[in-house]
Amino acid sequence: MAVRNRHQEQIGEYSIVSKTENHPLHSSDQEVWKRFVQGDELAFAHIYRLNVNLLVNFGRQFTNDHELVKDVIQDLFIRLRHPNTSQKVVKIKSFLFKCFYRDLIKRMDREKTFDDAFQQDSFAITMSPEHTLINQQLDCLKRHHLSESIEKLSVRQKQALLLFYYEDFSYKEIASILDMKSVKSARKLVYRAISKLRSVINPTFLKVISIILLIYPFGT
Amino acid sequence: MNYTDYEVQDFLKDESFVAWVKRNDPDLNDFWEKWLANNPEKAAILEEAAQIIRSTHYDSVHQLTSQEYIMLYENVLRKSDLNYNKEERRKTVPIGLIAAASIILSVLVLVGIWRSPGLNERKSVVVYESVIKEKKTSNGQKLSFKLPDGTKVILNAASTISYSVPFMRENREVKLEGEAFFDVVEDRKKPFTVITSNFSATVLGTSFNVFAYQNETEHTLSLLTGKVKVESPYASNDGPQILEPGHQIKFDIESNNFSRQTFNPQLITGWKDGIITFKDADFAKVISTLERWYGVEIAIINENKMKERQFSGTFEKKSLEHVLQVLSFSGGFSFSIKDKAVIIEFSD
Numbered sequence: 001m002a003v004r005n006r007h008q009e010q011i012g013e014y015s016i017v018s019k020t021e022n023h024p025l026h027s028s029d030q031e032v033w034k035r036f037v038q039g040d041e042l043a044f045a046h047i048y049r050l051n052v053n054l055l056v057n058f059g060r061q062f063t064n065d066h067e068l069v070k071d072v073i074q075d076l077f078i079r080l081r082h083p084n085t086s087q088k089v090v091k092i093k094s095f096l097f098k099c100f101y102r103d104l105i106k107r108m109d110r111e112k113t114f115d116d117a118f119q120q121d122s123f124a125i126t127m128s129p130e131h132t133l134i135n136q137q138l139d140c141l142k143r144h145h146l147s148e149s150i151e152k153l154s155v156r157q158k159q160a161l162l163l164f165y166y167e168d169f170s171y172k173e174i175a176s177i178l179d180m181k182s183v184k185s186a187r188k189l190v191y192r193a194i195s196k197l198r199s200v201i202n203p204t205f206l207k208v209i210s211i212i213l214l215i216y217p218f219g220t
Numbered sequence: 221m222n223y224t225d226y227e228v229q230d231f232l233k234d235e236s237f238v239a240w241v242k243r244n245d246p247d248l249n250d251f252w253e254k255w256l257a258n259n260p261e262k263a264a265i266l267e268e269a270a271q272i273i274r275s276t277h278y279d280s281v282h283q284l285t286s287q288e289y290i291m292l293y294e295n296v297l298r299k300s301d302l303n304y305n306k307e308e309r310r311k312t313v314p315i316g317l318i319a320a321a322s323i324i325l326s327v328l329v330l331v332g333i334w335r336s337p338g339l340n341e342r343k344s345v346v347v348y349e350s351v352i353k354e355k356k357t358s359n360g361q362k363l364s365f366k367l368p369d370g371t372k373v374i375l376n377a378a379s380t381i382s383y384s385v386p387f388m389r390e391n392r393e394v395k396l397e398g399e400a401f402f403d404v405v406e407d408r409k410k411p412f413t414v415i416t417s418n419f420s421a422t423v424l425g426t427s428f429n430v431f432a433y434q435n436e437t438e439h440t441l442s443l444l445t446g447k448v449k450v451e452s453p454y455a456s457n458d459g460p461q462i463l464e465p466g467h468q469i470k471f472d473i474e475s476n477n478f479s480r481q482t483f484n485p486q487l488i489t490g491w492k493d494g495i496i497t498f499k500d501a502d503f504a505k506v507i508s509t510l511e512r513w514y515g516v517e518i519a520i521i522n523e524n525k526m527k528e529r530q531f532s533g534t535f536e537k538k539s540l541e542h543v544l545q546v547l548s549f550s551g552g553f554s555f556s557i558k559d560k561a562v563i564i565e566f567s568d
Binding site: 045048052053056057060061063064065066067070073074077078081082111123124125126127143146161162164165166168170171187190191194195197198201 | 228229232233235238239242243268272273274275276277278279280281282283284288289292293295296299300353354355356357361362363365366
């Protein structure tokens with residue numbers, strides 16, 4: 001059974017194999033960052049390629065203002081390229097997300113970009129089926145129930161689930177990106193979201209439902 | 221902690237498990253493959269949790285176009301070079317010289333769309349570098365924001381607004397394509413002007429709605445408070461038009477004529493609160509409104525069987541399906557919605 005999808009193409013991953021020795025693609029985040037700080041243009045190109053669209057997409061969940069999102073990303077990269085930059089960076093993606101989130105919120109505050117209608121459906125999640133599925137256990141009905149209960153989550157909870165499952169951040173990284181007091185707060189956020197989905201994902205729940213349907217097939 | 225007692229929701233909370241599903245990490249692979257081999261009865265639970273993790277996606281995905289991707293990269297390189305050079309210079313050249321040099325080097329960017337009448341007289345020595353800012357919405361989107369002077373703008377779907385920064389030098393000018401609602405901050409010294417493809421409107425401090433989509437034949441300005449002066453180089457009417465609150469001015473693109481009437485505020489500005497109102501609207505107007513509002517494309521089958529009729533109705537934050545359901549009764553059509561494609565079919 002293939003639980004892991006080995007050929008999954010993940011934009012945010014750094015483990016892409018390259019044949020050239022000493023190529024940034026070959027190195028860890030810390031090494032890439034070190035080269036970037038030393039002024040290696042190849043390292044910057046690498047960081048830009050892997051992250052710019054992830055940041056655009058993340059930013060556009062907060063606002064419809066595409067130009068503003070682009071502006072904030074541009075300013076962030078310019079700032080990081082400044083010769084005095086000396087931050088220690090362990091994971092580039094979460095470092096960029098953290099800086100970007102902080103900058104974007106500041107700019108939206110200053111330019112008073114607000115949109116109440118938009119806020120409600122920001123960070124919408126879709127449970128899209130995978131293409132490479134071998135045995136589809138998550139049947140249509142369940143997927144439908146799951147989507148329905150996900151819609152009822154708070155924006156913050158949806159945000160946390162996307163950062164955890166889609167962006168592949170750890171609890172520690174989520175806490176740092178979203179400026180939370182402690183790792184515990186990030187954990188709590190995800191836990192609460194999952195317990196709201198529990199009635200749907202709990203297998204016994206569905207079994208009970210199907211037994212009821214078997215006994216009372218016509219709802220009498 | 222004991223993984224053998226874990227249910228789906230417990231695995232969903234587990235960092236190591238989530239990381240294994242998402243990444244191809246040799247250490248995690250080693251552990252979880254061994255664990256799975258030892259607990260084959262847990263395979264179904266593991267699979268379900270993994271599927272939930274892998275099917276979680278953003279509902280709307282936004283990317284840069286390849287042109288934007290290139291531009292952003294180039295901007296970053298160019299501007300960080302500038303910053304770097306500035307730093308260097310500061311160390312060696314006296315500040316007075318830098319100031320003088322930067323005044324001489326500053327370039328006045330003149331852009332054709334700012335049809336400023338007094339341009340030729342304005343040969344002052346002090347020049348500014350101005351940048352054009354643009355705010356844009358696609359079909360199905362709305363955007364509200366404040367201009368640098370504090371004026372509140374709500375931009376309807378498929379619309380673009382542009383203005384130059386710094387914004388408040390002499391006039392406050394914005395260029396609009398599409399529809400927007402303006403609540404203008406009063407500044408008697410600096411009039412506020414909205415320029416559309418057919419007319420320009422100048423105000424001091426008011427709130428009004430401008431409807432100027434390129435594919436529509438009637439462009440309107442509807443005034444809620446204050447006073448507006450509307451001008452058009454194309455209009456056959458004489459001189460600028462002064463509008464009083466509660467009145468609407470309509471520019472007919474075919475006859476190049478301004479006409480005035482009163483208007484129902486909800487009908488005109490309801491869109492900013494999520495309300496669609498049709499009043500005696502023809503079918504084409506209904507279709508173009510719905511396409512913009514919901515970001516869909518509507519195809520019509522058997523248009524020749526459509527009876528000439530007008531549509532009225534108010535919909536507050538309703539789904540497209542609901543709106544079409546209601547309209548289909550009076551319109552005598554059936555419809556189907558598949559993602560962003562809508563088919564409307566008329567029958568006898």
